[in-house]
Amino acid sequence: MVFENKNSHWIDPYTHKFKESFKDINLLDKKKEYWRFASPSIWYDKFTLKKFQETRSSQSIKFDVTNYNFLRFNDGILDTETLRNFINKNKNVEICSFESIFLKKDHWSSLKFCQAQLNAEKSYERPLALFNGFNAKDGVFIKFKKGVKKDLHIIYEGNNKKNCCIRNLFDFEENSEIKVYEHFYGNSKYNVVSELFVADNSKFEHYKIINQDISETVIYHFFGNCKKNSKVKTVNFSFTDTPVRNEINLYLEGTNCDATVASMGFGKKESSICDNTVFISHQEESCKSRQIIKNALKSGAKAIFQGKIFVASKAQKTDGYQMSNGLILTDDCEFLVKPELEIYADDVVCSHGSISGTLNDDHLFYLRSRGIPLKEAQKKLIQAFFSEILDEVSDDNIVYYIQNQISEILTL
């Protein structure tokens, strides 16, 4: 819809394709296996209905980014000043906004744009990502050149109740080491698609923090293609009481890839739905993947995990691991998981586990016998429950920030 005013452009066929596939099939049919645990309307209706929450759920302390490289989106539009600052400060990085790729005929991104998503759509369609495909208004396209080491924070803010469809593309050349932190705040609705191309020997860490004050929804699709010896880690933190859908698709296309997907969620209200849908496809030999999902649930909150490890017949020596834990704190919560393995190679080690239940009585008793009051003991155990996810974070400032958020929720 956004592109209709422009002259024809290389991007148009993609937009058209997404629009058509979205129209073609009844993708939002809630009887589909894809929507088994949560109806698509939970998310989709948010973008079609103009209704917004009247009150902000709660304020959250913002992470201080002044000493970091950062980009900011206001109500889904990239703040050009932050973009200029970034360009001035950083070499060996090519960056532009989604809008500006229209200005150049042969933009470097034209070869990659939508490729990761289309690759993933081959196995099954992701309706909400298709929706993004023909509704995206802005985004950031970044290419990190060979050997670059960088941190980048991206802040999504908005206080004007807007629908924000954002499309990002991250391209890493060989031997680069990049960390991207994404922070979500405000009362806008977010539908973000990030595509990721990790070249040989590159390392990419991705952290996404969905803060407490998000009052509508965040739908995040992450499509990654990983080449030889690359290392990818994506960690999701969700503190909001609104529906969040975190969808990760990683294609390990080269040998010796290493992929980690971690997600923690703390739901405290009935309106809280934390949905993690993960698909990791092992296409080549000797790749390793790990998925760790942890959800604490209170007062009617719901957590969903649909994870799949796919191992193609030539992907021998695969090491796949999947763990989903649900900590159910009150009686009316639901923890729904479907950890799947689909394996066509014989020399593999794949395992998955899932445990759900409440706090361990023995652990509580131990702490109380040491003189710690019940409430305090419960808090400690909940913090300990999440510690495995925090271990994945390499930046100490972020670890403190997350720990503070958790304790803030626990004192509520």
Next chain:
Amino acid sequence: MSELKLEAKDGIDQETINSVKSLGESYKYGFTTDIDMEYAPKGLSEEIVKLISKKNDEPDWMLNWRLEAYKRWVKMDEPNWPMLNYKGIDYDDQYYYAKPKSLEKKPKSLDEVEPALLETYAKLGIPLKEQEFLAGVISPENNKDTKPKKVAVDAVFDSVSVGTTFKDELEKLGIIFCSISEAIKLYPDLVKKYIGTVVPRSDNYFATLNSAVFSDGSFVYIPEGVKCPMELSTYFRINAENTGQFERTLIIADKKSYVSYLEGCTAPMRDTHQLHAAVVELVALDEASIKYSTVQNWYPGDENGKGGIYNFVTKRADCRGANSKVMWTQIETGSAVTWKYPSCILRGDNSQGEFYSVAIANNYQQADTGTKMIHLGKGTRSRIVSKGISAGKAQNTYRGLVNIHPKAANSRNFTQCDSLLIGNKCGAHTVPYIENKNNSSRTEHEATTSKIDDDQLFYCLQRGINEEDAVALIINGFCKEVLQALPMEFALEAQKLVAISLEGSVG
């Protein structure tokens, strides 16, 4: 038996190796029996349903029940969600009823049964004459002090029950063990009360088909407080070509009763696929306990995937009473396609469901099997142990559901599903669904997929065991947990089956 135990401690189970070696042929139940058969016309219509009902001399309520199911079935679609890939079944090219002509008049005793029929069962190693023990399983010398073991058998040949043994002895205790067609006539109230209450008439496509055309099967009723003194067992045999077998089994264990039930299945080798769609319903009332064991060894098709049985079975247990218990044990080695999810509805407080399964798929076999544990009552417990083995070009899927309802407080589930892959052209898949909806319950699930450990294989080879035997040995170890849950009568047979099914899959 003590001798066997000693050797097992040494790490090598000599018995297993011997049994593997002694079995030369790959599917030894593949013979056919030439018997004059009486068929209903091919295809499925209301007339066929009426005919089946008439042949069984059924009362009107049963016929209406069937017709209602048929009407529903016509409107249903075959499910396409399993990970199974097979040519569509032509439901009009099947015989829905086949009966040996000699059984036109129901024989009064086994002496009146046609010798060819009895021979068939003799060949399968199933004693239809009342026997004190199963030959070859428990040798009398080792069991001098113990009481001889008895097994009552109901044999179903194509569409009809051939005969049931030990009926009199069971009757003394008030136990009813007969074919379902007899039960409909003799105990209509019991059948009426329970049939279709666990697996509703239109539960799924295949159960609905079964409800319309089921021809025979077993019926068991254990009265209150009775512990069934012997194993009850049914042997199903498909013999006629192009014939679907649709049996229906209904087991009711009244309060504080116990029964162990065994089920075995074989079929001849034929080039065409044959359809088998059974329904099994178990009802366990207060403090009752049912143990249901299956060795499914339908013809799996040849090594090129030609022929074999399409096995679509709906099995479900309803633990209605408090403290009731149901245990499913299954060894799935046969069938070209298996679609089977023995489930437990844990309705009674503190009821317990267990599921032990070994599913082996070789050559072009495909299996999509697992279980459902639905926790409704408080303090319900379930345990799932599933072992899947894929070899050749086979696909093996575990599909399971554990659902703990908000009101099922203090429930527990433990699930373990392991898959083993032999060769890189096969597939092993795990699709568990775990839904926990209250905070006092706990679910645990673990699954692994791997190949045969090189170290274990090396150890066996180095001890002079050839590769194929070594693999059989390791696999037996892999399945041990499940094999141990089987009644003695089946355990050895199952162990042999595991070895046969994988023959030729190594190297």
